Amino acid sequence: DGIDEFLTGFLPRSRMPLHADEPRTLHVAPEYSDRRWTVSISTETPVTTRSSADSDARADCIVSGPASDIYLALWNRSSLDQLCVSGDPAVIGMLRDNVQIRWG
Numbered sequence: 001d002g003i004d005e006f007l008t009g010f011l012p013r014s015r016m017p018l019h020a021d022e023p024r025t026l027h028v029a030p031e032y033s034d035r036r037w038t039v040s041i042s043t044e045t046p047v048t049t050r051s052s053a054d055s056d057a058r059a060d061c062i063v064s065g066p067a068s069d070i071y072l073a074l075w076n077r078s079s080l081d082q083l084c085v086s087g088d089p090a091v092i093g094m095l096r097d098n099v100q101i102r103w104g
């Protein structure tokens with residue numbers, strides 16, 4: 001639920017500074033789960049789409065691993081060391097550098 005909250009609740013807000021001149025995609029695929037998310041990053045507000053485990057993921061970067069580790073990495077509470085990052089790691093790096101949830 002925390003991964004979904006981050007990717008579909010916080011990330012698509014219009015004031016998020018996550019943008020790319022060249023469109024990029026990030027696919028998030030937790031192990032042992034049928035839930036998947038693809039984030040489209042462009043000059044516009046990021047768009048997140050949900051999919052199932054049997055969908056064909058085509059993305060610039062795919063992040064997979066235990067859901068708990070993905071959750072912590074997305075929220076910038078741990079490194080990416082425990083995850084499998086395939087494709088262009090700059091895409092997940094861009095997200096982590098530009099999206100930092102602050103309360104207050």
